[in-house]
Amino acid sequence: MIKAKWLAGGMGLVMVLGMAAGCGGSGDSSSSGGKQSAPAATTGASQAPAASTASGKTVKLKMWGGVPAESGPQAVVEAWNKQNPDIQVTYERFVNDDPGNLKLDTALMTGQDADLFVNYSYSRLQKRKDAGLALDLSAYSDYNVDDKMGPDAKLWQINGKYYGIPTKKNMSFVWLNKDALDAAGLAVPALDWTWDDMKEYAAKLKTDKRWGLLQHEANYMEQVDSGTAALGFVKPDGTSNLNNPLAAKGYEVAYEMQKAKTMPAYGEQMTSKMPTDTMFLKGETGMLYAGEYIFRNANNLKDNPRSFKIAFATVPKLSKNANEFKYPAGLGDVVSVNAKSPNKEAAWKFLKWYADGGMMPMASGGRIPSSKAVNADDAIKLLLSGVDSTYDLDSLKKVVFGTFPTYVSSLEQQVIDLRKEEYEKYLLGKQDLKTTLETMAKRHNDFLKQNKK
Template sequence: MKRNKLLLTVLSLIMVMVLVAGCGGNNNAAKPSATGSAQASESVAPSEPAKKIKLTFWGGVPAEAGPQAVADSWNAENPNVQVEYIRYVNDDAGNLKLDTALLAGQDADLYISYTPSRLQKRIDAGVAVDLSAKTSDYNIDEQMGPDAKQWLINDKYYGIPTKKNMAFIWLNKKMLDDANLPIPPLDWTWSDVQEYAAKLKREKVWGLLQHEAAFTSQFDGTIAAEGYTKADGTSNFDNAYWKQGFQILHDMMFKDKSTPEYGEQLTSKMPLDTMFLKGEAAMLTAGEFIFRNANNLVDFPHDFQIAFAPIPKISADQTNFKYPGGLGDVLSVNAKSENQEAAWEFAKWYADGGMLPMAPGGRIPSSKSVDSAKAIDLLLKGVEDKYDRDSLNKVVFGQFESFQLNVPQQVVDARKEEYEKYFLNKQDIDTTLKNMAERHNQHIKK
């Protein structure tokens, strides 16, 4: 009897083990494939989801003025490569912020440089990808035209110049008409500007305002053709045209009082675009970047037409004057980025039309793949009556021999330190020019 009970117990345990094993086997068993074969199903490995990449893109334009729309458009088409736009202010502090992020290599995959001197510093720091190896993938010369060569550094491209640069004088046409002044001709001079500003100024209205970024345009254009150095290799910063131009500006500040004193403008941080659009200035030296405000009639309402004039020459006898312009907004890939290939794909897309949402803010794409007429339509859409079309076509979309400032940032900073002393009445004009040339010569010797 005991033997039978023992046998029954063993059999019961075996049956429980079989049932448990069977249940576990059912949970892990290969499910039949469409053909009913469990073995075939076991041989197919489950596919892994594609790795999502996040790119950070730095630029100086406010996000709401086009860059966010650019990022949104790309992100909708590329769910596995998402772009975040980060705005930096294009001044010394903002560029330092960007450069710090670039060196860290974690929060800046793509970025825009606005001057060759800034880009040169980033190349020297090793944070700009040399695009020479990508010519078969994307031909910058072919896409952007001959002006792209102004951005060659050591015969190489370290970014794509993406837009047509424009700098000019914005004019309140109603104030011109009230003063019986015509829209200036294309070949006007800074003596003409001084005369216009004196006639246009009145109580609480400046004759001329100038963005600091455009402050030296006429000086650089004066020697751009002959070079920043003389035939003997020494600095050309003490030339007679510069002396004439600096004196005119100084007289406008302190004698005519038709433009703000330099120190006043710096310390008060004048909102120049806003002042012009509010009718507090008759003329404004700036670039295409203020279209984004001029076209915004909700935040910047104005009832006058805007006309345009080119950057004036210092003297009428100049025959080789060049105008600030060419191409700009150079888009580079950070050499420290972990996602360089994805960043490069975005850069090509952006340059060849992805940047079109920036057109209403004045950023006209330079790529031959973009219909310029479409970009101009976007620029003027809904505000066509706010511009004098004839002067706009002649100046903003005219053909002028242009230049890019191609001196090192250290030289740009040094000369600024010197001319600031002159406009703050801390040193005379001759000492200013002498010091600018000497400091430039010191850099040349190095």
């Protein structure tokens, strides 16, 4: 079973947490199977490669990512540019939602400047690979993804090959307003809590001015995948498993909580583009289902002042059966080289540097580098520096830096889209659950037949 391992050897986390307050410096292989040996030396953040061009001209690269420039990416490119005057990188931000990804895809397909880009889901990477936009990294033998990133990296392979390097530790969890929990007489949830427990917590935390639970749009209905991934998205006989009982439970619990008004109605949230992370930090919800990316805002106390302490809980289970649940985690932020870029070699040099420590300025915003070339303790110090007292460190240690059985959804984007079309009808009250599940499965089966390999 694949595990998400957030800490790599050396100093234990408890010691790190104890030292964090005194730490300074806060800032917001490509082999297809990893079998062949990599060269003895690989460049890290402090030793950027000495690049040169045959013409002597400066190569200009553009990297597209979903993180605001001021939350780390700008510091990253500035550090690279200072060390590499012959390869200069600029950063373009796109919002990681459907319109934002369409903006990136359009840039890639129309030949706009996009030499490197970050994929935040397997389905997006698959779609870009199929369109010939993500470079097959097996063309290079000087970087071993498996050796550097560990076994979780393989979850991002497509047909045994890498079309991007997963660069950070990834995990979804529940952010908790600890002060609101205490006022309601609720303990920080146990690691094995369920969505039935979540419903009770949301009901007790709900007030006239505060929701019980918000789900970040990027993680919406992720609880369905947590159960389905453990069972398999496709049954052994090759037919759809999107209508399994755990999936039904996942959709149903969301509908019930919206009906009870302990979380916003789906239509209201999506239409208004609710700023869920900001609402949580303002105390407008007791719980937020999101990921580590919220740290960039939670740690920014100047722009997001808060008086309450934040605690953490694991993603709730739909079933108490350990074999019917996996955690949405592993590795993420898969950075690809545009297969159509005229500067692929320069982009590859930057990508190796970025993965092996160049991305360190992103750590203060929750993006912990996954490369073994990076000292994980240093990244964690950046994450907690100056703000450790604003978190419940015991739950942070157990949840954010815990070790759990994980998955990365391998559903194709077309299937994700058709499934969303159907569950939206259910959540909006336009279709009952039975019809929703049956239609999902039928449409998935049609897709499987049309794309049978």
